[in-house]
Amino acid sequence: QVQVAESGGGLVQPGTSLSLSCTLSGETFSTYTVGWFRQPPGKEREFVAAMDSRGGTATGDADFPKGRFTISRDNAKNTASLRMYDLKPEDTGIYYCAASGSSTVTRHLDEYTHWGQGTQVTVSS
Numbered sequence: 001q002v003q004v005a006e007s008g009g010g011l012v013q014p015g016t017s018l019s020l021s022c023t024l025s026g027e028t029f030s031t032y033t034v035g036w037f038r039q040p041p042g043k044e045r046e047f048v049a050a051m052d053s054r055g056g057t058a059t060g061d062a063d064f065p066k067g068r069f070t071i072s073r074d075n076a077k078n079t080a081s082l083r084m085y086d087l088k089p090e091d092t093g094i095y096y097c098a099a100s101g102s103s104t105v106t107r108h109l110d111e112y113t114h115w116g117q118g119t120q121v122t123v124s125s
Helices: none
Strands: 003-007 010-012 018-025 033-039 046-051 057-059 069-074 079-084 093-100 119-123
Touching (some): 018 033, 018 119
Parallel strands (some): 010 119
Antiparallel strands (some): 033 093
């Protein structure tokens, strides 16, 4: 059984950077596509970024301007990371890491079968 856990959230000021980490355990991490999603207050969960087992990546609408969000993974350590730059108040929300059995990167929430509890990110001065 795959277990997912996020860490690294917190309160940060606008314009700063923050890294979130995700650890997967219980299965062969390297075969999964790993995704990050977020849920702003009062809104639905939305896609942020994903990386498949071969290194293919995709980012969502939140990655504007392009390059504000960067996803990476270390299969040897069973971890994935989301690096966020130039954070804005609208980036506030609960950030979730998830794993999908899809062989290619996917943005679709319902293709992710294993979810972490989420970590809160608050961007405020």
